[in-house]
Amino acid sequence: IGAHYDHLGIYDGHIYNGADDNASGTVGVMTLARAISATGVKPEKTIVFALWTGEEKGLLGSKYYADNPSVPLESIRINVNFDMISRYINDDEPNKVTMMYSPECPELKDMTIRNMKDYNIELEPVYLATNNPPGGTDHSSFINKGISYLRYKPGHREEYHSPADEVSTLDWDIMEKIVKLTFLNVWEMAGSGW
Numbered sequence: 001i002g003a004h005y006d007h008l009g010i011y012d013g014h015i016y017n018g019a020d021d022n023a024s025g026t027v028g029v030m031t032l033a034r035a036i037s038a039t040g041v042k043p044e045k046t047i048v049f050a051l052w053t054g055e056e057k058g059l060l061g062s063k064y065y066a067d068n069p070s071v072p073l074e075s076i077r078i079n080v081n082f083d084m085i086s087r088y089i090n091d092d093e094p095n096k097v098t099m100m101y102s103p104e105c106p107e108l109k110d111m112t113i114r115n116m117k118d119y120n121i122e123l124e125p126v127y128l129a130t131n132n133p134p135g136g137t138d139h140s141s142f143i144n145k146g147i148s149y150l151r152y153k154p155g156h157r158e159e160y161h162s163p164a165d166e167v168s169t170l171d172w173d174i175m176e177k178i179v180k181l182t183f184l185n186v187w188e189m190a191g192s193g194w
Contacts, residue, residue: 001047001186002062003029003082004055004138007165014163019170021160025082026051028179035183043190046071055083055138062138066145078105078189079142080182081151086175089155094174095124096155100139102148103129107194108185115184123177125152150185152178 003025007018017023033049048071052061069076089096101108109127116123131143139149154174159165188194 001029001032001080001082001182002050002052002065002138004053004061005051006053006056006061008056008161016161016163017166019165019167020086020157021084021165022055022082023167024084024086024170024175028082028085028175028182031179032183032186036187039187043187044192045077045190046075047186047190048076052138059136059138059141062141066141066147073145073147076142076147077194078102078148078150079139080186081137081139081149082178082182083137083151083153084156084160085152085154085178086170086172087155087157087159088171088174093124094171095122095177097123097125097174097178098128098153099125100128100130100133100149100151100153102131102143102150105148105150108150111185111188112181115181115188119180119184121177121181121184123181150182152182154178 004022005026007021008016029049029051050065052065054060088094139151142149159169
């Protein structure tokens, strides 16, 4: 489970704090780590939580990790990528989210549908099974190594890559729903024959 923590820094005299891109993703990863630890149950499979930098400079951190993993590369079954998980697609569609995933893992869609229903998570996913997802982000480093991926992406908004990407613009409920759903899916993947 990974996310990048860099943003654009200081550019043209302005500070780009990157609340959605990508403080939201790093908080999501840390929240999942804390929630899984709080269960008191050791999952059957190892879950690696990774935060890297250099995404905005060309996926530098995730490429380095994929080239130098902390576990054998062949044992990595999936990369769950959190990148920009805290903004609505638009204010009129607060539950809409795109779920991008590897087409060789159709069970991810079934798992998502079941967990949303069983736990009353009000999201309206658009399912996109592709190994060529739009937007260059860290899961590309894993796709290039033949590793499956999963990403929930709500919306790019007008504050994207601007100094206005501040905490005050975040939509906390979409972020909470994505983190809860990801917890359920990851917990199931880590404790089953998946």
